[in-house]
Amino acid sequence: MTDFTKTRAMFDIPEGMIYLNGNSLGPMPKAAPDAMMGFLNDEWRTELIKGWNTKNWFMQTNTLGDRIGRLIGAGAGTTVVGDTLSIKVFQAVASGLALVPDRKVILSDNGNFPTDLYMVEGLMNLKDAGYELRIPDPEDVLAGINDDVAVVMVTEVDYRTGRKHDMKAIIDKAHAHGAVVVWDLAHSAGAIPVDVTGTDADFAVGCTYKFLNAGPGAPAFIYVAPRLIDVVQPALSGWFAHEAPFAFDTDFRPMPGKIERMRIGTPSIASFSLLSAALDVWDDVDMNDLRARSIELAELFIREVEARCPGVVLAGPRDPHERGSHVSFRFEHGYPCMQALIAAGVIGDFRAPDIMRFGITPLFIDENDILKAAETLAEILKKEIWKEERFQVRSKVT
Template sequence: MNLEQVRTLDAADRLRPVRDRFVLRDGVIYLDGNSLGALPKATAPHLAEVVERQWGEDLITSWNKHGWIDWPQRIAAKLAPIVGAKPNELLIADSTTVCLFKLLAAAVAAQPGRSSILTEEANFPTDLYAAQGLATLRPDVRPRTVPREDIPSAIDQDTAVLFLTHVDYRSGLRHDMAALNETAHAMGALTLWDLSHSAGAVELELNRSGCDLAVGCGYKYLNGGPGAPAFLYVSERLQGRLQSPLSGWMGHAAPFAFAGKYEPAPDIRRFLTGTPSILALAALDAGLDTFGGVAVADLEAKSQELTRFFIEAVEDRCGSETQLASPRDPKARGSHVCFAHPQGYAVMQALIARGIVGDFRPPDLIRFGFAPLYNGYEDAWHAADALAAILSTREWDRPRFLEWQKVT
């Protein structure tokens, strides 16, 4: 295949026009949208409006006048088609870790007599830390970590919550959410899913797959900006009986009554805690608008095609110089792929020096994320090309490159 043919693939991509919603620099191929999504063109003007007109001019009255008080729900509702949930099951709040803690604690409290939080050894560290932190407050509860393959058989009548990350941050391995929800429910366990590496890149059907609880990240595929607030999902059927121990005034049934006793709001708002950053919410709002008019099935189809194309291109050009460390079957993974190389860190630095931005994950993984809204076949093609050139010439050993590493 040559560059012209690759460009034909891009031209035929029905999501291609969406790329124009983003600021993308010439000379940079950005394959790290799974870590920090690219900047939408609408973000800076929207923020300027919120800062200069709303905050600057309307000041405190903006909480009502511009509806700031409802933004955590209003903005979350834009996620409904992206994750396959009802708008009233979603909320924007806090950070991913804080949201995980809240829902984990709420779930455990709703499962008296069950003592284990079942999770995966290779789960993302902050997920494990959230469970470990909760256990310091609830000595009767313990995180139980098992290898991936043992999960289904480890779910038992002592399992309070099955707590998993849908798409693994390294390998990209994707769990079968519907099947695990079913197994968990058969044992009376609740399920809490971390969707950080899924939402906005793979098709999610939280309702149809029987999900109880979920949390996801706003700054990866959702393009909400660095450290964007998280989102949380609580199935409608559970909202009445779950309660977050991080009770704060924004989650009160009547926040402006200033009552001394906490009474949780009757709906999803009970999972709010303190006053949310309106500026961070505004940026996430613009981030979610980049999904406007996009069918989530098209997102997943593009992710699959693009990652398959990239894997083939790398293997074609690099041969055995690097090994695929993600599943070959696109349905078994998310929208990023990893290759292993003993000099992975240096290889990624050399790629970045050439303007191909992915990242490195210990011990030896070079990771490439494909954001279906703005990455294309030509990006993948050039990235594979650069990787092949670097591996064949051991570019990271060159004096000039080492010099460059020192100054950056």
């Protein structure tokens, strides 16, 4: 059994704070500063340019990718880290379209995180006329898969409500119709068990700053099915994807048979040191244990909130197996209520128009946190603390 007391002790969370926003930005692992100091003082400072060889900077994209791979059911050599999730979405969808050149439809849904849709819009502007992005309601994605569709691009877990797509069903139907699937794991990696191999996913992409706790703007990752690695042409073909980057040829030749071909430009090695420390926390974590614990804590939270907080209504699925690892509630005065919660040390976030969102992250959240959070929310409602003037001001960001 995974020891969540041990993982909790590996995070440096401010005294008195209950942090239910690990689904947006994970907290700092205690080992992060030392890992970074090691990189700065013992690698960059002393090795300088030699570090690309002596400290394995050049292949950290792959060693870190393999460690993430373990959490998403990917075999060694199928996942690399680098760039941002927006870039990796673009790369995966563009690569997917090239695999099905006679079709022009990208199918997503209107609950997808907007940057995925924006990147596809930009991609379509670059391509021949005639491409089409379809965004039905999430419930209609499965029915929308047909022989017109080149690429299905969905984020498994809805960033607002936590609703979870049935990826196995989507992939099976897509493949039956000759389409390729790009699976965005932004709210899945480190949140729920994922099996990109067992489901025969084509591409998967994700970020490491949410449930994986590697810091704001930490690198993204991309997985490519082994059967596609030697076939796929990287649309963003940078020198780190080249068969021989230091031959400095003028023609691009993607690294044959290796996931390196999905790398692009020179990645931030500093950010890799934080990611490495963050992944250390996962070494003894079993994703099935984590999922069981996440459901247990989420169900407790829902019970407490529903019992004590009139007017606050569960958003998204009631069945925990149809949710990811965050829980959202609708409340008419959700914005000021969330500001009051934050002021009281319970950190969740708000998504327009009326959603209060809480990340359930067993690595560092336990029953006491959940009970205290529900109690604080109940008090804010009972005493109408959310009506205070100071909680009405909208911030610029998040």
